[in-house]
Amino acid sequence: MSGRYDHLDESSVRTRPSRKGNRPRTKDRPAHEDAVVGVVVGVDRGRYTTRIEDRTIVAMRARDLGRSRIVVGDRVAMVGDTSGEPDTLARIVRVEDRDTVLRRSADDSDTVERVIVANADQLVVVTALADPEPRERMVDRCLVAAYDAGLEPLLVLTKADLADPENFLRHYKALDVPSLVTRGAPDGQLEAGSVEAVRARLTGRTSVLVGHSGVGKSTLVNALVPEAHRAIGVVNAVTGRGRHTSTSAVALELPEGGWVVDTPGVRSFGLGHVDPASFIEHFEDLAPGTDGCPRGCSHDEPHCALDEWVAQGHAGPSGPARLESLRRLLRSRTGEDRG
Numbered sequence: 383m384s385g386r387y388d389h390l391d392e393s394s395v396r397t398r399p400s401r402k403g404n405r406p407r408t409k410d411r412p413a414h415e416d417a418v419v420g421v422v423v424g425v426d427r428g429r430y431t432t433r434i435e436d437r438t439i440v441a442m443r444a445r446d447l448g449r450s451r452i453v454v455g456d457r458v459a460m461v462g463d464t465s466g467e468p469d470t471l472a473r474i475v476r477v478e479d480r481d482t483v484l485r486r487s488a489d490d491s492d493t494v495e496r497v498i499v500a501n502a503d504q505l506v507v508v509t510a511l512a513d514p515e516p517r518e519r520m521v522d523r524c525l526v527a528a529y530d531a532g533l534e535p536l537l538v539l540t541k542a543d544l545a546d547p548e549n550f551l552r553h554y555k556a557l558d559v560p561s562l563v564t565r566g567a568p569d570g571q572l573e574a575g576s577v578e579a580v581r582a583r584l585t586g587r588t589s590v591l592v593g594h595s596g597v598g599k600s601t602l603v604n605a606l607v608p609e610a611h612r613a614i615g616v617v618n619a620v621t622g623r624g625r626h627t628s629t630s631a632v633a634l635e636l637p638e639g640g641w642v643v644d645t646p647g648v649r650s651f652g653l654g655h656v657d658p659a660s661f662i663e664h665f666e667d668l669a670p671g672t673d674g675c676p677r678g679c680s681h682d683e684p685h686c687a688l689d690e691w692v693a694q695g696h697a698g699p700s701g702p703a704r705l706e707s708l709r710r711l712l713r714s715r716t717g718e719d720r721g
């Protein structure tokens with residue numbers, strides 16, 4: 383896995399050398415031996431809401447933590463008042479190394495490359511089968527972001543009561559992306575069985591949900607986490623601030639274990655940081671075919687060695703379709719339609 387996590391640098395939060403010069407890193411400082419480690423579930427203007435088992439602890443950054451961002455999903459070590467009692471505030475003295483980072487590149491609306499969520503292991507792309515119509519390109523872009531971040535993708539196709547998923551799923555067959563459908567029931571709720579199938583897939587994991595407005599993401603989150611509203615209310619009560627003014631991610635705990643991270647502010651991913659050469663490593667069946675490529679090959683150009691390699695059958699009968707899908711994903715990184 384050479385270099386897969388090289389890009390995690392931003393997360394290695396270290397104290398800067400102090401002005402006095404020789405203070406040890408936070409990590410090594412014995413004074414923080416009593417620190418407790420929680421998971422960041424919400425971030426709102428310098429206040430971090432964290433959870434340790436059943437306690438909700440609000441914390442701020444210790445002054446010597448440096449500038450690195452702390453995001454939802456980060457595991458943070460805290461000192462000070464970690465009782466979780468109302469009006470208490472702990473201090474974050476350390477951010478543990480991240481297993482994964484989901485990021486988006488700078489784009490027109492935001493000129494800074496940002497880590498959106500840390501330590502997730504699954505990216506759930508929520509798309510309606512109708513009303514609004516599914517957008518293949520947007521889904522493709524989410525898949526690129528997922529593969530690039532080392533997250534397993536899952537398609538959740540909502541509103542299956544309005545349209546048949548088969549047509550849409552054809553686009554993802556060669557990619558072998560797991561998918562589930564949810565459907566509305568006559569009583570206006572979601573059909574219970576379809577929600578349970580999603581729940582089974584999410585339990586025990588940290589899943590980031592992304593989806594366009596109106597696809598039914600909130601409906602699904604509320605079905606999965608009955609206290610979702612209340613949980614969000616807790617964040618409010620503690621920070622004393624309105625959740626609706628914030629578009630940052632929020633982690634909700636599933637009743638059976640695991641986390642669902644809702645990302646209200648994330649409608650698309652800038653993908654400028656995704657490099658074709660490393661992206662292809664996620665296609666283990668195709669990657670060996672790039673040995674004969676010209677230097678710096680985009681794998682979507684006339685001299686790309688993959689065409690011949692796949693035509694010779696090296697990637698099996700599904701090779702041509704896989705290559706086509708790979709190229710479609712690579713192309714989705716650029717272009718005007720940001721999905």
Ligand SMILES: Nc1nc2c(ncn2[C@@H]2O[C@H](COP(=O)(O)OP(=O)(O)OP(=O)(O)O)[C@@H](O)[C@H]2O)c(=O)[nH]1
Nearest residue numbers: 540541542564565566594595596597598599600601
């Ligand atoms: N027919 C049908 N309608 C659904 C289903 N799921 C959600 N809806 C409806 O779709 C609309 C949008 O649902 P929301 O859950 O608010 O969608 P959202 O993705 O959270 O959208 P935002 O709140 O704008 O981010 C609502 O009117 C829901 O009642 C479904 O499975 N079938």
Ligand SMILES: [Zn+2]
Nearest residue numbers: 675679681686
């Ligand atoms: Zn190539």
